[in-house]
Amino acid sequence: MSKNRYGLRFYALVAGFFFLALAAFVQGVLPMLEPQSRTNKVTKVVRTDLGELKWMEHTASDYTPVELRGRQVYIREGCWYCHSQYVRPVTGETRRWGPVTQAGEYAYDLPHLFSTRRIGPDLSRVGLKFSDAWHLAHFWNPRMLSPDSIMPRFAALFDGPYAVKIIADTNGNRTLEKTPATEKLFDFKSDKQILLTPNAAGLLFVPERGKYPVIHTPNKEYEGELVTLVSETEDLKGLVAYLQKLGTNRGKWRDRFEPQLMEASQVTVPRSEEWTSYGKQVYERRCLGCHGVKGDGNGPAAAFMQKDRPRNFTLGVFKFRLTPSGSMPDDGDLLRTITRGVRGTAMPSWHELQEKDRLAVIQYIKFELAADRSKPDKPYLYFVEEPPKAPIFIGQPPAPSLELVRRGQDVWKQAKCWECHGEGGQGDGEKAAGLKDDFGFPIPPANLTTGQFKSGAGVKDIFRTMSTGLSGTPMPSFSDSLPEADRWALSYYVLALSAFTDPLTGEKMKISQKDRDAINDPALKASESHYAYKSQNTEQATLYAGDAWAKKHGFDSAAARDSTAGIKQRTR
Amino acid sequence: MGLDLTLAGLQQGFMLMAGVEWLDSLVAIRPYWLVRTVAGASMDIGMSLLVYNLMRTMLAAEAPQIVTSPGTGPAAAHGALP
Numbered sequence: 001m002s003k004n005r006y007g008l009r010f011y012a013l014v015a016g017f018f019f020l021a022l023a024a025f026v027q028g029v030l031p032m033l034e035p036q037s038r039t040n041k042v043t044k045v046v047r048t049d050l051g052e053l054k055w056m057e058h059t060a061s062d063y064t065p066v067e068l069r070g071r072q073v074y075i076r077e078g079c080w081y082c083h084s085q086y087v088r089p090v091t092g093e094t095r096r097w098g099p100v101t102q103a104g105e106y107a108y109d110l111p112h113l114f115s116t117r118r119i120g121p122d123l124s125r126v127g128l129k130f131s132d133a134w135h136l137a138h139f140w141n142p143r144m145l146s147p148d149s150i151m152p153r154f155a156a157l158f159d160g161p162y163a164v165k166i167i168a169d170t171n172g173n174r175t176l177e178k179t180p181a182t183e184k185l186f187d188f189k190s191d192k193q194i195l196l197t198p199n200a201a202g203l204l205f206v207p208e209r210g211k212y213p214v215i216h217t218p219n220k221e222y223e224g225e226l227v228t229l230v231s232e233t234e235d236l237k238g239l240v241a242y243l244q245k246l247g248t249n250r251g252k253w254r255d256r257f258e259p260q261l262m263e264a265s266q267v268t269v270p271r272s273e274e275w276t277s278y279g280k281q282v283y284e285r286r287c288l289g290c291h292g293v294k295g296d297g298n299g300p301a302a303a304f305m306q307k308d309r310p311r312n313f314t315l316g317v318f319k320f321r322l323t324p325s326g327s328m329p330d331d332g333d334l335l336r337t338i339t340r341g342v343r344g345t346a347m348p349s350w351h352e353l354q355e356k357d358r359l360a361v362i363q364y365i366k367f368e369l370a371a372d373r374s375k376p377d378k379p380y381l382y383f384v385e386e387p388p389k390a391p392i393f394i395g396q397p398p399a400p401s402l403e404l405v406r407r408g409q410d411v412w413k414q415a416k417c418w419e420c421h422g423e424g425g426q427g428d429g430e431k432a433a434g435l436k437d438d439f440g441f442p443i444p445p446a447n448l449t450t451g452q453f454k455s456g457a458g459v460k461d462i463f464r465t466m467s468t469g470l471s472g473t474p475m476p477s478f479s480d481s482l483p484e485a486d487r488w489a490l491s492y493y494v495l496a497l498s499a500f501t502d503p504l505t506g507e508k509m510k511i512s513q514k515d516r517d518a519i520n521d522p523a524l525k526a527s528e529s530h531y532a533y534k535s536q537n538t539e540q541a542t543l544y545a546g547d548a549w550a551k552k553h554g555f556d557s558a559a560a561r562d563s564t565a566g567i568k569q570r571t572r
Numbered sequence: 573m574g575l576d577l578t579l580a581g582l583q584q585g586f587m588l589m590a591g592v593e594w595l596d597s598l599v600a601i602r603p604y605w606l607v608r609t610v611a612g613a614s615m616d617i618g619m620s621l622l623v624y625n626l627m628r629t630m631l632a633a634e635a636p637q638i639v640t641s642p643g644t645g646p647a648a649a650h651g652a653l654p
Contacts, residue, residue: 091589121594148599352593 032110040107043099043532044251046509047451048520050400051459051495053256055532056519058509060249061502062108063242070242073235074113077154082119085112085246095259096352098125098247099529105249120151125247128254128452128503131308134346135240136205137289137301140230144301145289157239159185160230161203166215174215176227185231186213195442198222199303200292206231207306218440219312221298248504254343255457260351262339263460264332265322265391269359271367279364282357290346295369301346308345309441313369316382317438317472320455322391325469325477330388334362337455344452392467392479397459398488400522408493411486415478420445425497438472445474450506451498462491573611580604 031038040060045053063071074080087093089100101124106112130138134145139157142149162181169175173193176182186194187210195216198204204227206213215227247253254260269275283291290310292299297312311318320337321329338358341349350358372380398404412418420435422428427447437443451457455465466487469477478487500509500516511519512535518524519533526533580601587597 091585092591093588095591096588096594119598146595148595150598352591354593357593 038103038107040104042102042104042249043529044249045253045256046251046519047255047495047499047501049496049499049516050402050405050520050522051492051499052400052522053252053457054519054524054526055529056515056526057532057534058251058511060104060107063245066238067242067245068238069234070238070240071113073157073239074242077157077239079123080113080115082115082117082151083121083123084115084118085122085124086114087122087124093122097122098257099250099253102250123243123246125250125253127244127247128343129341130348131305131344131346132240132244133205133207133305133307134301134348135243136232136236137304137346139236139239140205140304141300144299147285147288154236157233157236158230159233160228162229164227164229166225166227176213176215176229181229182213185209185229186211188212196306197298197302197309197441198227199300200298201300201303202227203300203303204229205304205306207304216440219296219298221302245504248502252451252457252503254503255451260340260349261458262336262351264335264339266330266332267335267359268331269356269363271363275360275363276367278356279360279362280368282353282361283364283369286350286353287361291369295365305346308342309439310346312439313365314371314373315439315472316370316372316386319470319472320465321388321468321471322394322464323388323468324392325479326471327389328383328386330391331359331362331366332391333388334365335359338362340456342454343457344450344454392464394460394463394467397463397491398485400459400492404489404492405496407486408489408491408496411482411490412493415482415486415490417490420474421448425449425494435474437474443473447506448494448497449501451501451503457495459488459491459495462494463487466490573608573615576604576607576611580608 041057042060043055044058046056046058048054085101087097087099087101094100105124138145138151139154141153141155142151160181162179164179164182165177166174167177175188176186178188182188185206190210190212192211193214194206194208194211195214196204196206197216198221200222202222202224206229209231215222217223288299289301290299290305291297291313292302292310295313297310299310302310316328318329318333320342321327321333323330323333335358337347338350338353338361340351341347366383367381370382372382417425418429419431420427420429422432422445425448427445429445432445435443435445446454453461455461455470465475466482467477467479469475482490500511501507502509515533515535518536519526524533525531583604584597584601587600592600
């Protein structure tokens with residue numbers, strides 16, 4: 001009777017539902033069933049064997065079991081309600097957080113944790129911005145580090161607090177009394193000591209278990225008799241590991257992150273009451289948590305920073321300088337350190353802070369904090385009594401080459417860098433054990449193979465450190481003992497020590513020799529993510545969804561892949 | 573509340589575009605969150621009052637007057653309607 005029983009609208013409806021379901025399946029369900037079908041390609045910054053930094057295409061890596069546990073904690077604690085994990089290509093986000101997010105970064109995220117709102121800062125680039133100690137202090141109480149923070153405390157993730165008495169032991173050391181809690185945290189029979197420095201309120205974080213505790217207060221950090229012990233739990237350890245992993249799939253991007261690269265010399269504002277009082281406000285909001293009210297490097301959060309102590313301004317010794325050895329730093333030096341931060345320590349980069357804030361806080365440090373106040377009526381202002389000498393001049397570095405790196409290696413042997421930094425640069429030289437800085441805190445030589453350089457990762461930064469030395473540490477100035485050309489060669493060699501390593505794990509990346517040679521070529525610039533070097537190796541071609549499925553389910557698709565590879569070879 | 577949050581979003585967006593430090597941009601939109609809290613609280617109170625109103629209306633209503641004598645069920649009553 002009717003030739004068209006259902007009509008066009010019926011078919012349109014069915015087709016609509018079908019395509020909707022298909023889209024949901026292909027984009028929503030299929031990637032979940034077949035993890036291999038998600039791309040794990042990202043562009044990352046690598047250090048080449050000649051010491052340069054270049055972008056290359058490589059694969060993202062999966063989470064370790066510890067990091068996965070941390071991810072579970074991140075989900076459980078609802079961190080994602082307030083923290084996003086996505087760098088958008090708009091509103092200057094690339095100048096704030098880092099390179100724009102790529103799909104491959106989420107290859108191992110199931111579910112992804114993009115989140116929807118930014119009540120807290122974006123976390124997709126937070127890895128290696130802060131040290132573990134900073135994160136721990138921040139979880140204990142975010143207000144310790146930034147008084148304006150609205151993040152809740154996560155004290156429940158800690159083991160403790162336990163109130164414990166300080167007692168004297170038979171060797172004349174100050175140790176902790178034995179209680180069930182301290183028996184758990186320490187091994188009182190161990191001959192390995194762990195130096196612990198409580199903050200002024202007696203809070204003390206125990207970073208490592210199973211050692212003999214010694215309360216170490218060379219600058220009278222704490223004079224009470226009762227300390228409050230806190231330590232990590234497995235959950236917390238995982239959470240910090242997870243946070244440090246975020247963004248490191250993009251390699252050493254932070255080393256060529258333009259907003260925090262700053263070279264400045266003799267930039268200053270005049271000494272005035274107004275600048276200093278403004279600087280005080282900045283200091284109280286940003287710096288006080290670690291460096292303390294008096295600038296003595298013993299702020300409330302310093303209780304967590306047992307390995308890298310915050311700078312004690314009242315001693316008037318500053319590490320990173322362009323001024324000659326023994327001199328105070330000039331404002332440009334301080335501005336550079338504040339802008340870039342000190343990599344690998346709790347000092348983050350402050351590139352987001354306005355320049356005037358940074359300059360003002362320098363005035364406050366120079367003319368209020370960096371003073372010896374042992375005679376309260378006549379404070380000795382280091383920056384007034386010993387004005388900084390003229391900075392040294394660092395010219396243009398020579399072009400990187402293999403000869404230069406080889407020569408650097410010879411210089412490394414001659415100048416006996418290995419005595420402290422170790423044969424392979426891992427900071428394990430024969431003189432390394434027991435090194436202390438001028439203030440009585442242990443200072444292990446830098447592990448140069450990690451690629452985490454405290455005063456900057458450019459060749460000029462390494463050159464500067466060698467030329468002026470690091471005040472207050474065993475690192476001397478080499479400007480008298482090594483000619484300039486040798487120092488440049490050595491700088492390139494030091495950078496090359498961390499060639500093709502993962503910034504987080506320090507492991508060597510798996511790259512074919514052919515690719516490696518191609519990237520090493522100084523003619524290849526690869527200076528931006530979109531100019532990233534792409535692997536020429538067809539054998540490691542990406543598995544696409546069908547391939548991945550066939551591989552997983554035991555079908556041999558190798559023949560098909562080989563034939564396509566052959567075609568690619570011929571067409572190129 | 574919608575207007576308030578839109579304004580907060582615009583302000584935050586412009587501040588981020590201008591490169592204001594993260595925490596400063598957060599501090600700047602805290603007043604908007606206060607307004608949102610007040611607005612949200614008033615919505616909560618309003619909804620509670622609605623529920624209370626319905627509850628009181630229900631409790632105060634007189635018992636239904638439907639007489640169900642044998643033979644005349646609700647269907648019959650329904651059918652009687654015009």
